[in-house]
Amino acid sequence: MSRRGLAAVASVLDQAASSATNILVLVLAARLSSAAGFADFTMVYVTFTVLLGLNMAYVGQTLVLEKPGPGxxxxxxxxxxxxxxxxxxxxxxAVGAVLALLGLLLPGATGRAFLALGLVLPLVLLQDGLRYCFSALRAPGRALAADALRLVCVVSALLLQPEGAPAGRLVLVWGLSALPALALGLWLLRPSVRGARTDLRPYLRRGYLGQRFVIEFAVGNGSSQLAVLGLGVFATPLAVGALRGATTLFGPLNVLFNSANSFGPPVVGRASGKRGVVRLTALMGGALAVTGAAWAAVLYALPERAGRALLGDTWRAASALLPATGAQYAVMGLGTCALLTLRVLNPKATLSLQVVFSLLSVGLLLGGYAVWGVAGAAWGLALGSASKAAAGWLRVARLPVPEPGPEPVGAGPADQVRTA
Incomplete structure (x- = not known):
């Protein structure tokens, strides 16, 4: 296998390790906690997910656009x-200090969980940030080594916790378990950056590229995550736990979606003309949609005992949402490839779609909850994803045949998978 092929495999495996970490953290937390305790943990973990995405958009995506070269x-x-x-x-x-203060002001277990997140936030964000450094340095194998260690440490640490452990303790253990992977990552990075200059001024300047990426993330992934958090504030934290538990079960599909976004543009860009690009991405979208539907059928057929082994007390509420969440992931496969097509043929066409249909999804989520409870919220997300996919392919159909020239293959943060 060529060096480029090995790097691609390492990148996919690294994404798989990172996704597996997120999935297993939620699964283990659900098994260790009561339904109310998992709801508290989920509120904190969704907050972390939003902050992680913002850091990815503001720092990570600009970093991977840097080009290596001699001298x-x-x-x-x-x-x-x-x-x-x-x-x-x-x-x-700075953000961790604010969260810690918020945790001191909030009562009970929820406050202690946010306090713990504030204390460990720098560790987990720095450890994740190393992935983008290794990506920019074209060294995905080092990222895989650090993320594999992170996976082993966090699973081992959570397995040692007693059943019924409070959310604050689980958050603290989850965060501190990032220390070995952070130390390994810094050690692997040191030879490549020794003697380099540190300059924070570009990140504070007006017009910095990451500011655009943050906007795209905020109206996409961030808006839906914050809408789910809003359910916990204005409705019930149990709704957040049920929705998060259901989407956690579809975590393996996120690996496929993210891999399609990461490696799809250069592959699709080699297709012959608009017709060749559309034919290839339509096949990819159909395959992802069928995979999503098949995975939903497998989960729906799980017996109660197996489901409770995965999510504990949260399984009963989450299993009722599987038809809606399965439908959402099936149409997300089609939508992902519609956006991929637009990225290759006309990258400027994606931002308006992201803004309009991400906000529509939030409205359908909240409106569905108001009409039909948690099941309505899940079906609202599915309808929003279906609307985005349909609009994306309609936009593809209306695109004129592009003039010959260099084809953009970059992928921004708006290309990342949207989950509730």
Whole structure:
């Protein structure tokens, strides 16, 4: 296998390790907690997910656009990695202090859980930020090593916790278990950035590229995550736990969606003309949709005992949402490939779709909950994803045949999978 092929495999495996970590954290927390305790943990974990996405958009996506090269190019890339990590550390410490203060003000177990998140936030964001440094340095194998260690440590640490452990303790254990992977990642990164200059000023300038990426993330992934959090504030935290538990079961599909977004543009870009691009992405979308429906059928057929082994007390509420969540993931496969097509043929066509239909999904989520409770919220998300997919393919059909020229293959943060 070529060096480029090995790098692609390492990148896919790294994404799988990262996704598996997120899935197993939620599964183990659900098994260890009561339904109310898992709801508290989920509120905190959704908050972390939003902050993780914001950091990915503001720092990570700009970092991976840096081009390596000999001489000054290599020095610039090393400086960008050092500066990105330094900014992530400073920003996460500031946000962590705010979360810790919020935790002191909130009552009960929820407050203690937010306090714990504030204390460990710099560790988990720095550890995740190393992935983008290794990606920019074209060293996905190092990212895989660190993320594999992270997976082993967090699973081992959570398995040692007693049943009924409060959410605050679980959050603290989850965060502190990132220390070995963070230390390994910094050690692996050090030879590549030794002696490079650290400069935080670009991250604070007006017009910095990451500001655009944050907007795209905010109206996409962030808006739906915050809408789910809103259910916990204005409705009940149990609704958040049920929705999060159902989407956790579809975590393996996120690996496929993210891999399609990461490696799809350069592959699709080699197709012959608009017709060749559309034919290829339509086949990919159909395959992802069928995979999503098949996975939903497998989960729906699980016996009660197996389901409770996965999600504990949360299984009963989450299993009722499987038809809706399965439908959502099936149409997400089609929508992902519609956006991928637009990225290759006309990348400027995606932002308006993201804004309009992400906000529509939020409205359908909240409106569905008002009419039909948690099941209505899940079907609202499915309807929103279906609307986005239909609009995306309609936009593809209306695109004129592009003039010959270089084809953009970059993928921004708006290409990441949207989950509730």
């Amino acid at each position: 000054p190019g290599a020095d610039r890339l090393a400086a960008a990695c050092r500066s990105g990590l330094a900014f992530t550390g400073a920003a996460s410490a």
